[in-house]
Amino acid sequence: MDEKKERIIVAAKELIAQFGFKKTTMDEIATKARMGKSTMYYYFKNKEDIFAEIVRIDSDIFHQKLNEAIQVANSPQDKIMQYVRTRMLHLKELSNYYKTLTHEYLDHYFFIEQVREEFYNFENSILSDLINAGIEQKLFAPCDVDVVVRMITIAIKGLEYSSFTQKEQDLERDSKQMIDIIFKGIEVRA
Amino acid sequence: MDEKKERIIVAAKELIAQFGFKKTTMDEIATKARMGKSTMYYYFKNKEDIFAEIVRIDSDIFHQKLNEAIQVANSPQDKIMQYVRTRMLHLKELSNYYKTLTHEYLDHYFFIEQVREEFYNFENSILSDLINAGIEQKLFAPCDVDVVVRMITIAIKGLEYSSFTQKEQDLERDSKQMIDIIFKGIEVRA
DNA sequence: TTTCGACTATAATACGGAATTAGTCTAAAT
DNA sequence: ATTTAGACTAATTCCGTATTATAGTCGAAA
The missing domain is CATH 1.10.357.10 (Tetracycline Repressor, domain 2)
Known part of the structure; x- marks a missing residue:
């Protein structure tokens, strides 16, 4: 599903733009993207990969x-x-x-x-x-x-x-x- | 005495060049300049002043x-x-x-x-x-x-x-x- | 006037326990 | 088979505190 990937990217982008890479947690991204944290690991290898x-x-x-x-x-x-x-x-x-x-x-x-x-x-x-x-x-x-x-x-x-x-x-x-x-x-x- | 001032400057300069401003202590400068620490305060207002x-x-x-x-x-x-x-x-x-x-x-x-x-x-x-x-x-x-x-x-x-x-x-x-x-x-x- | 050692107040550091967090795993839902 | 999620872990960060280090002062002596 490409739409999921998109949601992760959008959420992460906003959060990172506001708080920076370090201060943005995977939990926050997951919450903002409305999905479980481990779901994101299905689409991305790790946090750096998202960035x-x-x-x-x-x-x-x-x-x-x-x-x-x-x-x-x-x-x-x-x-x-x-x-x-x-x-x-x-x-x-x-x-x-x-x-x-x-x-x-x-x-x-x-x-x-x-x-x-x-x-x-x-x-x-x-x-x-x-x-x-x-x-x-x-x-x-x-x-x-x-x-x-x-x-x-x-x-x-x-x-x-x-x-x-x-x-x-x-x-x-x-x-x-x-x-x-x-x-x-x-x-x-x- | 200008010679004392010179000694302080020379000592401080060498130490600061090697270790940086923060890592160089007034005690070290005093020792290297062969004088008591507080003597230096007669010639300089403070550490920043020396620098x-x-x-x-x-x-x-x-x-x-x-x-x-x-x-x-x-x-x-x-x-x-x-x-x-x-x-x-x-x-x-x-x-x-x-x-x-x-x-x-x-x-x-x-x-x-x-x-x-x-x-x-x-x-x-x-x-x-x-x-x-x-x-x-x-x-x-x-x-x-x-x-x-x-x-x-x-x-x-x-x-x-x-x-x-x-x-x-x-x-x-x-x-x-x-x-x-x-x-x-x-x-x-x- | 010049020098210094003793002193102080403050700032840096070290440290240990508590809390976070990136990433994994298993199992359930689709 | 693919997708999702909550519980779990190992590692890291955070945080309060005790300790140390350090800039700068002071009074006395030379």
Whole structure:
């Protein structure tokens, strides 16, 4: 029954969002999902497995949003701009959602690391493709694509950091300004 | 007696570097500095005061190193490049030195916040001056200086983050590549 | 003015028993 | 066969308390 699995996920998601992973007990999830505790063990191996599934779902949605964003835009520049913009906005939303977990991240949950790794590869591949497309279309100067991608991701890291203390609006403005500088540079043009 | 103060600082600095602020006791510092514990209270108001002084001294040295770096370089571009390079290298050194403290930073030590604020202003002022100089010398395109400075500091934050998992050499290379992109951009030139 | 040992109040720690909790198992219901 | 649940267990967390460690004070001596 997939509907049962869904109920567990929904209940767990709400509780975890409110209280964090550790503070949410299997009994609470079971009660909220209106079923016996051991029933959940028929659908999930253990507590971590439930959380892993929740993270996986969110991660899928996030990937999808990013893919949509670059499909909507036209030029490589626009695609990169929209990618970064969407990434920042939705990540802030997600991190806001998972705020109760921030502390628990310290305790190494393997699948967090795994999701991070997956996302790193995803992002790298998208950005590489966009930079390469830009070079082919003679929009970007021929350059070491890996280096450029790396610098963009480092810049994104900086944006991410500054986003902790920032409202959504400023974050979007900063993202645009950063990408703009990476595109055009600040030196005078010949 | 300034020599006593020095002895306290030296002893405290070594112990704190090795064990962290919390794990270092006033008794240990006193023993290492070869004096009675309460003697130290003649020279310092309390334990935090000793640490604040240590941080202040290190911070002064750091500022000095940065000032030297930009004096040695010639063009605004070079000065910015050297500034970032020096900043990353010495900050890595410092953070390596204070590695035992990383965890304790979480507990809000007011003077850490204060030093951070001071440094933020220092960095802002230096970068603003350099960008303005570059614009005056027609090296940089006329632009919103505050925005450019902000983007550089955000990029530096990203570099800082990636420096945690990186060796000095890569850090230096990344710094150069980042600044290079900020100068030149990646779009083709007309 | 400078130094120190003795002292105190407070904060960290250690510990043991009680309560929770993740996960299992058996058996009943569908 | 599949699904559910309540009782059960082993492990962990929690909690009150007794003990220790520690930052900071004080008065006296050098």
